[in-house]
Amino acid sequence: GAVVSQHPSRVICKSGTSVKIECRSLDFQATTMFWYRQFPKQSLMLMATSNEGSKATYEQGVEKDKFLINHASLTLSTLTVTSAHPEDSSFYICSAPGTGFTSMSYTFGSGTRLTVV
Amino acid sequence: DAKTTQPTSMDCAEGRAANLPCNHSTISGNEYVYWYRQIHSQGPQYIIHGLKNNETNEMASLIITEDRKSSTLILPHATLRDTAVYYCIVRVLVHDMRFGAGTRLTVKP
Numbered sequence: 001g002a003v004v005s006q007h008p009s010r011v012i013c014k015s016g017t018s019v020k021i022e023c024r025s026l027d028f029q030a031t032t033m034f035w036y037r038q039f040p041k042q043s044l045m046l047m048a049t050s051n052e053g054s055k056a057t058y059e060q061g062v063e064k065d066k067f068l069i070n071h072a073s074l075t076l077s078t079l080t081v082t083s084a085h086p087e088d089s090s091f092y093i094c095s096a097p098g099t100g101f102t103s104m105s106y107t108f109g110s111g112t113r114l115t116v117v
Numbered sequence: 118d119a120k121t122t123q124p125t126s127m128d129c130a131e132g133r134a135a136n137l138p139c140n141h142s143t144i145s146g147n148e149y150v151y152w153y154r155q156i157h158s159q160g161p162q163y164i165i166h167g168l169k170n171n172e173t174n175e176m177a178s179l180i181i182t183e184d185r186k187s188s189t190l191i192l193p194h195a196t197l198r199d200t201a202v203y204y205c206i207v208r209v210l211v212h213d214m215r216f217g218a219g220t221r222l223t224v225k226p
Binding site for chain 2: 004006034036043044045046049091093095104105106107108109110111113
């Protein structure tokens with residue numbers, strides 16, 4: 001089935017630095033990917049929709065200048081948390097629609113736990 | 118989008134069937150019912166989806182009422198590894214998935 005690989009799985013960074021998270025679709029192409037954020041004991045919140053070759057669409061309240069999304073190829077989307085602060089510490093998850101047999105479902109990455117110190 | 122209502126938590130004995138309900142009384146005709154689950158500190162996992170008919174796969178069964186206002190996910194023989202948060206999502210095809218609070222299922226020995 002469709003697999004989405006997310007990297008890194010965990011990252012610790014200092015306040016003020018930037019962190020890049022990669023999301024790759026393995027063995028299938030994804031023109032659209034989705035980025036979520038999940039705080040402890042809360043549900044997933046959609047942050048933005050990443051579109052290959054065009055600008056991402058951000059949900060209301062999500063700062064596009066802080067969470068930079070790049071979807072330069074059909075298999076890779078990146079989320080860069082710029083000038084990270086402790087309140088950005090969270091679990092970030094990407095997903096992509098499947099293809100073929102799995103085209104009616106969405107495959108999720110394993111998530112990236114970001115800790116800003 | 119149709120809103121879903123799920124119980125906050127449920128317990129189930131290992132080896133027994135787990136029946137997880139979901140209400141979606143405002144569902145529209147072109148919206149599907151999807152179920153995902155999230156095991157602690159992992160990304161969500163697709164379980165099953167359906168439109169009108171009941172569906173079954175190797176993981177679970179999905180029972181949708183005739184009026185489509187509610188559904189039930191059935192895990193026929195729950196194991197400890199099925200302990201997770203289960204999300205019922207109603208969505209038009211090829212749209213982003215938006216998650217509610219879900220049901221925290223605890224399978225007990």
